[in-house]
Amino acid sequence: MKDLLSKAAQASPAWKSAGATVRFVLTEPGVEIALDPQGQETDATPTHVLSISWPELCDIAEGRRSFLRSLTSQRFTAHGPVLQTVAFGQALATFELDH
Numbered sequence: 001m002k003d004l005l006s007k008a009a010q011a012s013p014a015w016k017s018a019g020a021t022v023r024f025v026l027t028e029p030g031v032e033i034a035l036d037p038q039g040q041e042t043d044a045t046p047t048h049v050l051s052i053s054w055p056e057l058c059d060i061a062e063g064r065r066s067f068l069r070s071l072t073s074q075r076f077t078a079h080g081p082v083l084q085t086v087a088f089g090q091a092l093a094t095f096e097l098d099h
Contacts, residue, residue, distance in 0.1 A: 001026065001054065002033045002041065004097055008061070009039030014091035020084050021046045028053040048080030048088065061095040 005024060009015045016037055023034040023046040031054075036042040056075055059065040067089030070076060078085050 001029070001031055005033060005095075006035060006039055006041055008095035008097055009035050009091075011096065012039070012091050012094045014094045015039055015088065018084060018087035018091050020048050020080070020088045022048045022050055022080075022088055024057075025049060025051040026054050026057070027051060028055065046080075048078060048085060050076065050078050052076035057092065058097050060089075060092045061097045063093060067092055 015035075016039070019037045021034060021036050021042060021044055023032060025032050034042050034044065034046050036044060053076070056065070056070060060067050060070060065075075068086070071078060071089065078089070
């Protein structure tokens, strides 16, 4: 799962453009990974923390839900600068997550 997320971020120009270091706290199945703006796993202090289930993340990546709609519906939590949160959130819709 960590590899899928990292590879999806590395392949996404939108992820790189967002410039965020994000700690993903996947509530289902209970996995954490921090990714830098290049999509590499990192130990650096994240600019954002995203607590989300894997199924919800897949729904966003596959276009079944939008990041903003899911955020305003409180389907997950995101902490960090708002505009950059929107930028990396939109990048999630470009992820190829073969699960």
